[in-house]
Amino acid sequence: MNGLNAILVGLMDLMLSPFARVAPWVGLVFWSAVLGVGMAVIFKYTSNQRAIRRNNDRTTAAMLGMKLFKDDFGVTMGFQAALLKRIGLRLWYNLPPLLVMIVPIVLLMIQLAMRYEQRPLALNGPAIVELNINPEHWPTAKDLQPQLSGAVLETPAVRDEYEHSVSWRFSPQTVHDAALTWQLDGDTVVKQPIAVDDPDLHVQPVWSTRPGPGFWDGLLHPLHRSFPADSPVQSIVIHYDSGSTPIFGLDVHWVITFFVVSMLFALLSKLFIRVYY
Amino acid sequence: MMLDSMVFDIGPITLSYVGPGAGVALIGSFLVVAGAIFSAFIGLLTWPIRRIIRSIRGRHAMAHAKVPRVVIIGLDGLEPTLTDQFLEQGLLPNLAALRERGGYPRLGTTCPPISPVAWSSFSTGANPGKHNIFDFLGRNPVNYDPQIATVRIREPRRKMKLGTWVIPLSKPSITAERRSRPFWSVLSDAGVFSAVLRVPITFPPDRFNGVQLAAMSVPDLLGSQGTYTLYAEPGSDVPDEDQVEGEGDRQCIEITQNNGRYVSYLRGPINSLRAEQPELRLPFTVTPSGDGSAVMRLDGQKIKLQPMKFTDWINVTFKAAPGVKVRGICRLYLKQIAPRFELYCTAIQIDPNKPVMPISHPKVYATYLAKLLGPYATLGLAEDTSSLSDGVMDDQSFLQQSYDIHEERERMMLDAVLRVPRGMITCVFDAPDRIQHMMWRYIDESHPARPPDPPAELTDAMRHMYQRMDETVGRIVAELRENDAVIVMSDHGFKPFRRGVDLNAWLRENGYLTLKEGAELPSGRYLADIDWSRTKAYAIGLTGIYVNQTDREGQGIVAEGDETQALIDEMAAKLTGLRDDDKDAVAVHEAIPRARAYHGPYAENAPDLIIGYREGYRVSWAAATGRCGETVFTDNTKAWSGDHCIHPDLVPGVLFTNLNLNAETANIIDVAPTVLELLGVTPPGHIDGKSLLWTEETSSN
Structure with a gap:
């Protein structure tokens, strides 16, 4: 999983590299549009287009029928029933492309989330880091302290005996190469890089969680290598602030932008690739 | 379950979706369900009120x-x-x-x-x-031009010219006769x-x-009552468009092979938005597959042409101007690829999904049927008899x-x-x-x-x-x-239609109709070669004979009233019992004066004399289109071999x-x-x- 994540992260870095120095929404809109068209093409070739078209036609017919034969209550209800059946079929016909696209789109969304969901820490701004310790190693983590590189510690450790976690407040002092390092059980060294706002870059990968073992954890938290099962540290969470991708002065969540733009371009692609939804 | 598949909660991502199809389906379905429930609710709520209003109205x-x-x-x-x-x-x-x-x-x-x-x-x-319909084809008495007897379609009255563009400022008018x-x-x-x-x-x-x-x-996209097209390589046996007499229109387009494929175009309507009124065309190519079939590329579609088989209805769109499209449907029939390529195309008919003119009431009823049952023939006379008659x-x-x-x-x-x-x-x-x-x-x-x-x-x-x-x-x-x-x-x-009666030839033989000096037989279509100054009566259409009457016809010579009535009575007497000597049979059962056949406010628009033929006879193809042939009686050798335009008592x-x-x-x-x-x-x-x-x-x- 770490290998796959590394490839995906690298690929997405490459895709967004032309947009690194422009407003964040430009890259988001561009790739949303491209992916919208791409998804339309995939949809076309993985769905039963003839059946979808026929079903859409009959849905329209049922709606028109309600208008044309509105005087008879029984007939109108018959059209209502037909309409519900058509809607069910519509969802059914969407299932195959949905199954085909679900994995790549989820991976893609994770990659986009890594760039747009959270923002890096401000230079000199406060931040919280939280270590979740393997319960077996909790006794030996009693005096655990981070070594800071390019950052300063602002508070002593706060230990949660019940959750087996330790937290500190710190603030980054440099843009590049800021990191926190812990040494547990004498020989286990854990280093966690800190994402700090780089004025030269508009889109930076940021991910709050460095996950523990497990396939899904690794899949859903791709930026950092996951901890092995026997690691004294189970996960590290740095609490970054929510990201923002303003478009023309409006602060729109990046998922909404992605949703609207990709839908719009997928619909527009009907003009030249004859796809029916 | 579907909703769960659509929307995920993955770590910090609070909302996601998988693809436009699912997105459109979900949103569309939601809107439709919401609309359906809402309309059902409103329908239930208002049904008693509507019922009361309906019974009062x-x-x-x-x-x-x-x-x-x-x-x-x-x-x-x-x-x-x-x-x-x-x-x-x-x-x-x-x-x-x-x-x-x-x-x-x-x-x-x-x-x-x-x-x-x-x-x-x-x-x-x-x-x-009382209803004013007497035939398929009538004539404008002022200038003798032929006209469809059942409907008038007129262009928009007001137009504005902008450079090479012509912008209509009013709608075209379609009036029932x-x-x-x-x-x-x-x-x-x-x-x-x-x-x-x-x-x-x-x-x-x-x-x-x-x-x-x-x-x-209901016309086709060309405005005709059905014009089929034959695409044929040089040397094919094609009907002569000017000479053929028949019930419909045809057009033959020569097509040649170039680099292993045939290239031609569908002929669409005249583009009335352009000052020069060019014909709208839709190019296509046909590539033979080697097994007798072929692949046509038309309007972004790839259509398989099987030999001797009709395709399904094909949607075609002619672009008249940016955003202005004329939509039609047609079916194709690949007659043969070898020895000579021949492809038949039905008349391009009004697309019922998006009709360019009203073909139903309410207008959406045509769309409803098309959405429910698929595309269907919309042309008034949809079965193409002309192409069979033409061979x-x-x-x-x-x-x-x-x-x-x-x-x-x-x-x-x-x-x-x-x-x-x-x-x-x-x-x-x-x-x-x-x-x-x-x-x-x-x-x-x-x-x-x-x-x-x-x-x-x-x-x-x-x-x-x-x-x-x-x-x-x-x-x-x-x-x-x-x-x-x-x-x-x-x-x-x-009844059978074995022999055609050329009423114009009969009128000419009996001195009621005179052709212009030097006119050849058969004369031109639509009363083209008639010398109106010496013609008392003429025939066009399937029904009968018109008197060339003063104060009605543009160049009439027979006075209204007694002179006209005497002429009608004289012709009726001669035509009733008219014999076909070659077959030793009576061809005309009865010639019926208009006044005896009809009553009502529009009776005067009918032919002055209606010819009721005997079984086996009908007006000839030539006379029906206003020609005058050499002989009164001719064999009908066309595939159109049965008819009913005889005396009403016999059919x-x-x-x-x-x-x-x-x-x-x-x-x-x-x-x-x-x-x-x-x-x-x-x-x-x-x-x-x-x-x-x-x-x-x-x-x-």
Whole structure:
């Protein structure tokens, strides 16, 4: 999983590299549009287009029928029933492309989330880091302290005996190469890089969680290598602030932008690739 | 579950979705469900109110109705003698069942007995003098130009020229020539709902409480009544567009092979948005596949052409201006690739999904049918008889096309039966008429157009057609309730058309018509070579003869009044009993003066003399288009070998019903008042027919 994540992260870095120095929404809109068209093409070739078209036609017919034969209550209800059946079929016909696209789109969304969901820490701004310790190693983590590189510690450790976690407040002092390092059980060294706002870059990968073992954890938290099962540290969470991708002065969540733009371009692609939804 | 698949919660991502298809489906479905629930709720809430309003407006619609529903199945041209024969042979069980339940009288027809006239009398319950339809083709008396007798389509009155563009500032006008009121409009006034499908002469559609799909007179995209196209390599046997006499239009486009493929174009309508009015064209290529089939690329579509098979309906879009599209549908038929490439294309018809002109009432009804049943033929005369007459198509492909259209119509009728539980439903099926026109030569051994030793499937084609019509009746009746009234009827019967009578040649022989000096025989189409200063009478259309009358015709020479009447009487006397000496037979049963045939405000628009031919005769192809030939009588050697344009007494239609009617002298004009009475509506004064229901008076008689 770490290998796959590394490839995906690298690929997405490459895709967004032309947009690194422009407003964040430009890259988001561009790739949303491209992916919208791409998804339309995939949809076309993985769905039963003839059946979808026929079903859409009959849905329209049922709606028109309600208008044309509105005087008879029984007939109108018959059209209502037909309409519900058509809607069910519509969802059914969407299932195959949905199954085909679900994995790549989820991976893609994770990659986009890594760039747009959270923002890096401000230079000199406060931040919280939280270590979740393997319960077996909790006794030996009693005096655990981070070594800071390019950052300063602002508070002593706060230990949660019940959750087996330790937290500190710190603030980054440099843009590049800021990191926190812990040494547990004498020989286990854990280093966690800190994402700090780089004025030269508009889109930076940021991910709050460095996950523990497990396939899904690794899949859903791709930026950092996951901890092995026997690691004294189970996960590290740095609490970054929510990201923002303003478009023309409006602060729109990046998922909404992605949703609207990709839908719009997928619909527009009907003009030249004859796809029916 | 679907929603769960659509939206994920992955770590910091709070919302996501998988693809536009699912997105559109989910949002679209949600909106549709919400809309459906909302409309159902509103429908439930307002139904009692609407019911009250309807009964007030409709003056207690159907309160006096004798039956909940009247269903009329029109089988255009079903011939009584053939029907009798097949009934006797037990081949028509569904019609026989109706005969047993109700009756099976002859149904008198109109003068002349042709579909536009007869179905207009069916609709209005009136003689043609009141509904103004006398023929397919008429003439403008001022300049003698031919004109479609059933509808007028005029360009927008106001236009604005902007450089090379012409912007219309008003809508084109489409006006029906049929006058009087159809009985579904009368039913509408009483709040009764009707579904009227493909009844001839319903273009432009009527406005009434119900739904209607127009039929005869609906043009194709070229504005004609049906123009097919033949794409043929040089050396192919193609009809001469200027010389061929027939019932429709054709165009032949030469096509040549280039780099292994054929390149040509579909001809669309004139682009009236451009000052120079160019023809809109849609290019296509055809690439032979090597196995006798070919692949056509047309308008972004890849279409497989199988040899000797029709394609499905193909959507075509002509772009007249940015954002202005003219949509049509057509079917293709690959005749052959070798030795010479030949491809047939039906007339490009109005796309019912997005009609460029109103072909239904309400306008969305055409769309509703297209969405529900798929694309369908919209042309008034959809079965392409011209291509068979011209030898471009063969009998089997013509039959295939006719039955495909018939099936489309049957599905429409069955849908109407499902959707209209109370009121009136009628649909006219044209297949019997078209097939009898073209296949009669196979049951008539003395017909000049009969080929030697025709195959059995063609000599059986008529019997097969009657059986198919019976099956259609069976399928429709099976969907009806016991107390529904059923009427199965034809507008006229059918007879052979062996010999053509050139009325213009007869007029010329008898000194009533003179051609211009130097004019050759046959003369030009549409009365082109007539010397009006020396012509007293002329013929155009299927029906009869017009007097070249002063104060009416542009260059008339016969005075109105006594002189005209004397001329009419003189010609009628000569024509009645006119003999065809070559065949030793009487060709004309009776020539009927207009005044005797019609009464009503529009009677004067009819031909002055209506010719009622004997069986086997009809007006010749040349005279019908206003030509004058060399001889009065000619053999009809065209595939169009059966006809009904003879004396009305000789070609009645049929009437099957599950009602016990007083119908010994039933006529087509009696159907409308009968339906009105069945549905509890008093027939209005303009109706000439009488109800066929038994009254106390008729019962005692």
